[in-house]
Amino acid sequence: MKRLLLTVALCVAASSASFAQKKAVKEAQGIAKGATPDFTEARTLIKGALENPETKDDAQAWYVAGFIEDQQFSSERTKQILGQQPNEPVMYDALIAILPYFKKAYELDQLPNEKGKIKPKYTKDIKSILSADHVYYFNGGAYYFDQKDYKKAYDFFNQYLEISELPMFEGTQTAEKDSTFMTVQFYAAVAATQLGDSPTAIKALTRAKDTDFRQNDVYQYLAYEFQQAGDSVSYLNTLEEGLSKFPNEDFYLMSLIDTYIRSGQNEKAIENLSTAIAKDPNNSQLYHVQGIVYETGFKDYAKAEAAFKKALELNPENIDSMSGLGRIYYNQGVNKQGEANMINDSKKYQEELAVAKDLFKQALPYFQKAHEMKPTESEYMVALRGIYYNLNMGPELEAIEAEMNK
Secondary structure (H helix, E strand, C coil): CHHHHHHHHHHHHHHHHHHHHHHHHHHHHHHHCCCCCCHHHHHHHHHHHHHCCCCCCCHHHHHHHHHHHHHHHHHHHHHHHCCCCCCHHHHHHHHHHHHHHHHHHHHHHCCCCCCCCCCCCCHHHHHHHHHHHHHHHHHHHHHHHHCCCHHHHHHHHHHHHHHHCCHHHCCCHHHCCCHHHHHHHHHHHHHHHCCCCHHHHHHHHHHHCCCCCCHHHHHHHHHHHHHHCCCHHHHHHHHHHHHHHCCCCHHHHHHHHHHHHHCCCHHHHHHHHHHHHHHCCCCHHHHHHHHHHHHHHHCCHHHHHHHHHHHHHHCCCCHHHHHHHHHHHHHHHHHHHHHHCCCCCHHHHHHHHHHHHHHHHHHHHHHHHHHHHCCCCHHHHHHHHHHHHHCCCHHHHHHHHHHHCC
C-alpha cells in the first residue's frame, strides 16, 4: 500500500512539474506580447522551459522562444516605421535569433500525435512570421556589411537564403529565386570572402556562381579563394571555366598564363599567350612574357629573340625586354665560348671564339642601355663586366668594377 501511494505521489509530482513548465511557456508568451513587454523576463522563463526535460521537446516551447524574439524585433521595427530611431543592434539581434527556434518548432510540429496523426498547431504562424520578416534579413545583412562586421552580415544574408529554401515555403513567393535572392546570394559570398575563412567563402561562392548576378565577379572571387586554400586543381578549373564564360575578361587569360608558366606547362602558356596577343597585338608586355617562356621553357633562343625584339619595337623603354634580349645574346656567347675551349684545332677554335665575341657585341648595347636606365641593378653590371672582359675592353672593365665596388 505504501509503495502504491509513493508511486501515485511521484506521478502527481511529475505531472505538477510538467504543468508548471507549460504554464511558464504561456506566461513567457504573455509577457512578450503585453502592453509593456519585459523581454528579459520572457527569455528567462522560456530558457528554463527549453532546458527542462518536460518541455524541451515541446513544439510550443520552441515556437514561443521564436515568438519572443519576433516581438522584440517588431517592437524596434515599429519605431522605425513611425520615424523614430530604433536600437538597431537590439532589433537585429532579435531577428537573427528567430529562425533557429522556429526551425526546431516546425520540426516538432510535424511529428504525429499519440493517435499517429500529424496536426500542426504552430506551422501556420511560423510561416506567416518568417514570410513577413524575410526582407529584413536582407536589411540586417546590409546594415552589418556597412559596419564592416562581415561575420554578422554573412549570417543575416545566409538566413535570408535559408528561409527561401525551407520546404514549408516551396511554391510560394518567399521561395522565388528573384533578383533580390540573387543579390543576397552575391553579397553573402562577398561577406564570406572577408572572413579569412576559405572553406566558408568557397561554399558561398559556389552557391552563387550559377546565377546571372555579377557572375564574372563571383568567378574571380572563387578563383582567388581556391588559390588561397592551395587547391590548384580547382583554381585552374575555375579560371578555365571563367574564361569560357567571359572570353573578353583579361583576368582569366592572364591568370591562366601565369599559372601555366609557374607549373611548367609551357605549351599551354604559349597557346594562351598567342590568344592574348591576338586580342591585344600592341601589348609589349605580352611579347616580353612570350620571350621569357621561349627562353626558359623551351630554350628556343631564336623565338625568344624575336619576341623580345617585338616587345622593344612596341615599347623601346621596356627595360625587362631590353635586358632579356641582352641576356639571350650573352648566354649564347658564354655557351659558345665554352664550346670553343673544348676545341683543339686552332683554326676552328678561333672561328668559334669569333662567334662568341660577336654574340657578346650584340648583347652589349642592350645591357648598356639598361644600365643607364637603372644604374644600381647588379644584374646589368655583372653582365657588362663579363662582356667587357671577353671583348678585352680594359678601361670599361675598370670603370664598371669601380661602380660595383662602391
